[in-house]
Amino acid sequence: MxxxxxxxxxxxxxxxxxxxxxxxxxAIRFLVGTQSLKYDNQIHIIDFDDExxxxxxxVLIHQAGEIWHISASPADKGVLATCxxxxxxxxxxxxxxxWRMPKELESGSHESPDDSSSNTQTLELLCHLDNTAHGNMACVIWEPMGDGKKLISLADNHLLLWDLQESSSNAVLSNSAALEGKGQLKFTSGRWSPHHNCTQVATANDSAIRGWDTxxxxxxxxxxxxxxxLVRDLDFNPNKQYYLASCGDDCKVKFWDTRNVTxxxxxxxxxxxxxxxxxYNHSHDQxxxxxxxxxxxxLSNMVSISSEPFGHLVDDDELSDQEDHHQEEKIFVYTPFRTKEPLQDSIIATYEEHEDSVYAVEWSSADPWLFASxxxxxxxxxxxxxxxLKYHILL
Amino acid sequence: MSGPLPGPAEPGSEPPGGKRRPHGMLKLYYGLPDPAGEAQGGLAPGGDPGGPTDINGAHFDPEVFLTKLRKECSLTQLMDCETDMVKQIRALDSDMQTLVYENYNKFISATDTIRKMKNDFKKMEDEMDCLAANMAVITEFSARISSTLQDQHEQITKLSGVHMLLRKLQFLFELPARLTKCVELEAYGQAVRYYSKARSILHQYQHMPSFQGIQDDCQKIMANLAQKLREKFRDGGSGAKDLAECVELLLQLDEPAEELCDEFLSHARCRLKAELEALEAELGQPGGAPITDILEFIDRGCNIFVSNMCLVIASYQELFVSREGMQGITRMAQDKLVAFVNSLMETYFSLVERRIQLEKGVGDNSLLVRALDRFHRRLQALAKLLPASNVAAEGTEIVVRAAKERIHQYLLALQSFYQDCLTDVRQSLAAPRLAGKESPNLAELLGTISASVLNQIKSVLTYVHLFTAKDITFSNKPYFKGEFCSQGVREGLIVGFIKAICQMARQFCETTGDKGGSTPPAVLLLLSRLCLDYETSTISYILTLTDEQFLVQDHYPITPVTSLCAEAREAAQRLLNHYVKVQGLIISQMLRKSVETRDWVNTIEPRNVRAVMKRVVEDTTSIDVQVGLLYEEGVRKAQSSDSSKRTFSVYSSSRQQSRYAPSYTPSAPLDTNLLSNIQKLFSERIDIFSPVEFNKVSVLTGIIKISLKTFLECVRLRTFGRYGLQQIQVDCYYLQLYLWRFVCDENLVHFLLDEIVGSTAHRCLDPVPMEQSVIEVICERG
Known part of the structure; x- marks a missing residue:
């Protein structure tokens, strides 16, 4: 194979x-933001034709400046936020x-690449997240699975919660929190937990991870x-509400149970x-x-701490509605008869196609078996x- | 003289030949077979014994004989035969005459004798008659006398019987008095003898009131006596012999043996308990130091308790077990004894064990070994006395446990010694440098620590070796021959220690990983070298030493040298990696701060190399010196002579054509700077935090890689103004001037510095590079 x-x-x-x-x-679609100080920056909408x-x-022109962070709205295909x-x-x-991208690009266009390069379009600005009082924006996080109205942004040592109003044309700062401490504290990244009704956010600053109640x-x-x-990035396990992954400058990836963080x-x-x-993969959190x-x-296979430590727990009758209930807590319902040997954690693959530092990897939101870096x-x-591995997990 | 008829014709003393011949003839004559005659007949011609030709045979036929002679013999033979025959005939004739004459004489004399006898018998008959008459008279008298004396005789018999009885009675009547007297005189043995004589009689006649009284008296006295004996028995002062006597007497008095056994033992128990308590007192207060040293303690235990125990066992066995006539109770008595000994010995053992556990000092343990030896030796004696008890086995158990405990203590001691060594090293590294004094030399410290650890191991081995010395009784137990050597000393102590060293090394790498360098890097470096030394030589040396001293004879699995070496090497590798990481992070941290905290857009035109770069070079140099003390130089790739004269290609782009793009989608016109990155295309991928080799160059390369990569990543996160870029150019040139000499491949430094400058240029708002000549001037100036 x-x-x-x-x-x-x-x-x-x-x-x-x-x-x-x-x-x-x-559709398998990724957004990439460029960094250039000399030319107009761009947002590339990458459609991948799997077949x-x-x-x-x-390509969309992003004239405002070089892009350090980009995040797409969970509700509206056409809306995205950049830092x-x-x-x-x-x-x-x-x-x-x-920002909002032109309507015709929302669902991807299948023009030939040559045509589109000559025909670049610009983004429509919806609103600014006003940060004059708070400092540099490190990242913007959308409320996961929300209606695309709530945002969190990290600005220096501030955690800002925004409400988008009037069809996203106005951003109102609804709540905020600040890190107090000696020295210059600066958030480096954050993630919004999809569990607990989306009331938890985790942030990283220096070597520490903090959890917040929104x-x-x-x-x-x-x-x-x-x-x-430094802690460089975080991610929540999509299926296990207390599990959090983090990575940083010590070359390590660590997995935490937020109930016991020692x-x-x-x-x-x-x-x-x-x-x-x-x-984490959105569907198969191992x-x-x-x-x-x-x-x-x-790409690692962390079976032992995943929600499916004994393999995929799908019974025959559940197979049909498997897709619908993927995010639900079905994982905690164990069929005691399935006592398979726990699988070993392992490194599945190391991908070496890059020649420079890799600063971003993302799973596709459409195809759980595909990712971009x-x-x-x-x-x-x-x-x-x-x-x-795919068949091993599925079958 | 086999002739059946030794008749009067028997010749008196004739020559054997002549004597035989006539007999033979006669026998033949009487028709009796005669072997001699047959033999004689054989001499005759035609030898046919018993046949018609046998001249001496019964069936002799002259005709046949003659015919045969004539037929067979020559004339001369015939003539000889004839002469012979004539001679024989004559001899026979004369024999016959002699016999006839003799017979006649004898017959005459016999007739005379018979006549004489006839006369004599007549006289005798008369005398016999007379005798018979006299005897009848005597019988009559005798009967009369007997009847007269009958009465008196009976009376006498009766009287003598009465006399005996009276004497016995007298004895009985006097018995109470006698017994009392005996008791008074303390002649208990006598008393018991008397009593035992009278006892059965008294018992028999106890229905008679008088005897009843005597019996009661006697019983009272004897009970009293028994009481006294028991008192004596109980009395602690009586010697073993007295005791034995008492017991014997009491046994004779039908005291129940079981009770006596119990009493004897409980009595002994009291005394031995007291001794044990005295012994326990010597243990001192719980938690406090013992009053006496262990040898003295064991000595006291052996001399007082164990020897008394032996005495008790011996006398008990003499009294109850091996006595005549005690077969019935032997078993019971023996069981009691064993239980008694076991229970007391258990207490004793627990005391000894408590004492041994107090022996915590980890120096010389000859005292302990000698004490254990003595303990063991004395127990052997005891065990010989009482083979049924398990004291010997338990004693050996205790010794084994003590030895095991000892090994464990030595392991802990070695570990703590090692820790102390490390603490010393840390302190001497951390100590402020005195004005005139050089800082402690790492190589010297390494030498000191490895030598002192080795010495410690050796001395511990010597101590432990005492356990297996030839003159120690327990050294020939199977445990000490086999398991002690291999599992205890080799595996438990030496291998355990080496593993502990490796384990500690690993801990250094783990605990400090996150919190950032609580261990001074120099210690990491030193330990790494130490582990490496262990891998190359020390481990095999120590193990050889151990194997020589403790000839391992058993077949327990032992850890092979190679696996230990591998472990040590792994620990060394980890430590060195960790060292590189820690040192790299220290320098990284400086670089990171220097990049992050500066406003690069609004900086002024560079006039100097930034101080932090000088600091980086200084630190790297001192690390180089530090590592050089412990590790060899290592190989580096050929140097180009003008390393310092390289210039940077400022616009090196980070972009390039992919080497293997299965579906490359061109997105933009190719950048013009492809050429500058051709070099990168073919260069190896650089692993930043990768394992290093055991040499200086590799270590330094690792540290510099980490530092420069950090520099690169930090630069990429910033935005630069024109002068910011120029400052970075200056800094990188300065680094290049000084860092290339430390690494194995200078291209690596060049590559990373190129990347830094290239990335800076990309992140620059106004990328106007500085003239190379100006850069050089600035760098040379400062």
Whole structure:
């Protein structure tokens, strides 16, 4: 069973920002934001045609500045948020804004690449997230599975909760919290938990991870020294509400149970440089991706701490509605007769298509077996989970 | 003289030939077979014994004989035969005459004798008659006398019977008095003898009131006596012999043996308990130091308790077990004894064990070994006395446990010694440098620590070796021959210690991983070298030493040297990796802070190399010195002579054509800077936090890689102004001037520095690079 070769796409600019188009569940589509100080920056809408193994792309001009972070609305295919650098009067400021892409690009276009490159379109600005009082924006996070009205942004040491009003044309700061402490505290990244009615957010600053309750904006847990140096990224297990993955400058990926944060549940130390990105697969949470500045992407199979430690727990009669209830708590209903040997945690694959530091990896929101990774030199690689493993998990 | 008829014709003393011949003839004559005659007949011609030709045979036929002679013999033979025959005939004739004459004489004399006898018998008959008459008279008298004396005789018999009875009675009547006297004189043995004589009689006649009284008296006295004996028995002062006597007497008095056994034992128990308590007192307060040293303690235990125990056992066995006539109770008595000994010995053992456990000092253990030896030796004696008890086995158990415990203590001691060594090293590294004094040399410290650890191991081995010395009684037990050597000393102590060292090494790498360097890096480096030394030589040396000292004879699985070495090497590798990581992070941290905290857009034109870069070079140099003390130089790739003269290609792009793009989608016109990255295309992928080799260059390369990569990543997160870029150019040139000499492949430094400058240029708002000559001037100036 030959695995498909990776598909590689080159951007002409350097790039750090990558996101799947979350609201799109049929087509495999990623958004990439470029970083260039000299030219107009772009957002590439990458459509991947799975059958023909072909990439189609559309380019949107993002004139506001170089893009450091991009996130797509979970409700509206056409809406996205970026964090971008604005340079004025030899001052560099990172701002955030919500944008809408032209209607015809929302569902992807199948024009030939040559045509579209000449015919670039611009984004329509919906609103700014006003950060003049709070400092540089590190990232913007949408409320997962929400209606696309709620956002959280991290600005220096502030955690800001925004409400989008008037069809997203106005962003109102509804709540905020600030990190107090000595020294310059700065959030580096954050994730919004899909569990607990989306009332929990985890953030990273320096070597610490903090959990926040979005209702009270109070800290609910605190993992001190989660990583040796900086914590670079976080992700919540989509199926197990207390499980959190983190990665950082100690080359490690750690898995935490937020109920007991004194020790990580599991630690992976496979990368040979800082790990910038860690992502749980949306459906099969044993599949964990990590991207590192050693230019590698590692796909791990963390079966032992996944929601399916004994393999896929689907009974025959459940098979039909499996897709519908995927996010539900069915995982906790064990059939005691299925006492398979627990599978071993393992590294499934190391992907070495990149030649520069990989700053972003993302699973596709449409196809759980497909993911994209982006390295600084502007190379986007689309890979698939090895077929053998895919069938092993499914069958 | 086999002739059946030794008749009067028997010749007196004739020559054998002549004597035989006539007999033979006569026998033939009387028709009796005569073997001699047959033999004689054989001499005659034609030898046909018994046949018609046998001249001496009964069936002799002259005609046949003659015919045969004539037929067979020559004339001369015939003539000879004839002469012979004539001679024989003559001899026979004369024989016959002699016999006839003799017979006649004898017949005459016999007739005379018979006549004489006839006369004599007549006289005798008369005398016999007379005798018979006299005898009748005597019989009559005798009967008369007997009848007269009958009465008196009976009376005398009766009287003598009465006399005997009276004497016995007298004895009985006097018995109470006698017994009392005996008791008074303390002649208990006598008393018991008397009583035992009279007892059955008294018992028999107890229905008679007088005897009843005597019996009662006697019983009272004897009960009294028994009481006294028992008192004496109980009395602690009486010696073993006295005791034995008492017991014997009491047994004779039909005291129940079981009770006596119990009493004897409980009495002994009291005394032995007291001794045990005295012994326990010597243990001292719980938690406090013991009053006496262990040898003295064991000595006291052996000399007082164990020897008394032996005495008790011996006398008990003499009294109850091996006595005549005690077969019935032997078993019971023996069981009691064994239970008694076991229970007391158990207490004793627990005391001894408590004492041994107090023996915590980890120095010389000859005292302990000697004490154990003595303990064991004395127990052997005891066990010989009483083979049924399990004291010997338990004693050996205790010794084995003590030995095991000892090994464990030595292991802990070695570990704590090692820890102490490390603490010393840390302190001497952390100690502020005195003005005139050099900082402690790492190589010297390494030498000190490895030598002192080795010495410690050796001395511990010597101590432990005492357990197997030849003159120690327990050294020939199977445990000490086999398991002690292999499992205890080799595996438990030495291998355990080596493993502990490796384990500690690993802990250094783990605990400090997150919190960031609580262990000074120098210690990591030193330990790594130590582990490496262990791998190369020390482990095999120590194990050989151990195997030589403790000739391992059993077949327990033992850890092979190679696996230990592998473990040590792994630990060394980890430590060195960790060292590289820690040192790399320290430098990274400096670089990161310097990049993150500066406003690169609004910086001024560079005039100097930033201080942090100088600091980086300084630190790297000192690390180089530090590592150089412990590790060899290592190989580096050929240097180009003008390493420092390289210039940077400022616009090196990070983008390139893919080497293997299965479905490459061109998205933009190719950048112009492809050429600058051709080099990168063919260069190896660099693993930043990768394992290093055991040499200086590799270690330094690792550290520099980590630092520069951090620099690169940090630069990419910032935005630069023109002067910011120029400052980075200056800094990188400065680093290049100084760092290349430390690494194995200078291209690596060049590559990373190129990347840094290239990335900076990309992140620059106004990328105007500085003139190379200006950069050089600035760097040379500062």
């Amino acid at each position: 030959e695995d498909d070769a990776p598909v590689i796409y080159g951007l002409e600019f350097q790039a750090r920002a990558l996101t799947p188009q979350i609201a799109e569940t049929d 023909n193994n072909i990439i189609n792309k559309n 971008y650098n604005k340079t004025s009067d030899s001052k560099v400021m990172t701002c955030a804004a919500v 209702r009270s904006m109070r800290q609910i847990y605190y993992i001190e020294n989660a990583h040796g140096q 020790e990580p549940v599991k630690t992976l130390e496979e990368h040979s440089h800082w790990v910038w990105n860690v992502r 599949l964990v991706l990590s991207g590192s500045s050693d230019s590698r992407i590692i 982006l390295s600084y030199d502007g190379r986007l690689v689309i890979n698939r989970v090895p077929r053998a």
